[in-house]
Amino acid sequence: MRIRNAFPVFGLLTTLALAGCSSTSDSASVDDKGAGPTVQTAQIFNDAYGVTKDAGYSLPAIPIDRVKPQFRRQVVSYQTTERPGTIIVNTRERFLYYILANGKAMRYGIGVGKQGFAWAGTAYVAWKQEWPTWHPPKEMAVRRPDVAKYVEDGMGPGLSNPLGARAMYLFNEDGKDTLFRLHGTPEWASIGTAASSGCIRLMNQDVIDLYSRVRPGKGTSKVVVIQ
Secondary structure (H helix, E strand, O other), X not given: OOOOOOOOOOOOOXXXXXXXXXXXXXXXXXXXHHHOOOOOEEEEOHHHOOOEEEOOEEEOOOOHHHOOHHHOOEEEEOOOOOOOOOEEEEOOOOXXXXXXXXXXXXXXXXXXXXXXXXXXXXXXXXXXXXXXXXXXXXXXXXXXXXXXXXXXXXXXXXXXXXXXXXXXXXXXXXXXXXXXXXXXXXXXXXXXXXEOOOOEEEEHHHHHHHHHHXXXXXXXXXXXXXX
């Protein structure tokens, strides 16, 4: 499924690169200054990253010892006035929080495209898709002729698809597509970094977990993106 009548919102969204949510090889690591304040971890899911069978695909295991501990899935203390079920994306910290009850949150490490730093606001998950098709924007195809063939027909789902195993599509309060996505990635090493383009990416095992918690709809899946 591809939404063709979507328009950028929230002020100065700079490019349609957000819609492409591309996977790139020129990501740059960030220093620990952006890691945010220390929070108390109640549970960390180090054993959640093994080989995962899903919809006929076999996701490879992630060498989790090569991922910094703060970017692994974990339950943390998190004080907020937002109600349980809200997603808070902190692009500067490289964390996504799914708010739980009793002052807790499930925290996931993320990778964020550089364009993402120009965007902040409130949205909701309008719809979500398992093993999505990737449609790079035309602007990306100009820079990368190797992806031009996917602009119209898209890249079908699979282990190398830049959107990974799941995608969640964010719309604004007026029901317009923000062109901002929460999605998986086969490039686990990009978590905690600022990639050269794209939306908000999670390790595939993490995006499957988050996807199972999210109920699409304006009243049920608030998303707050902060910088």
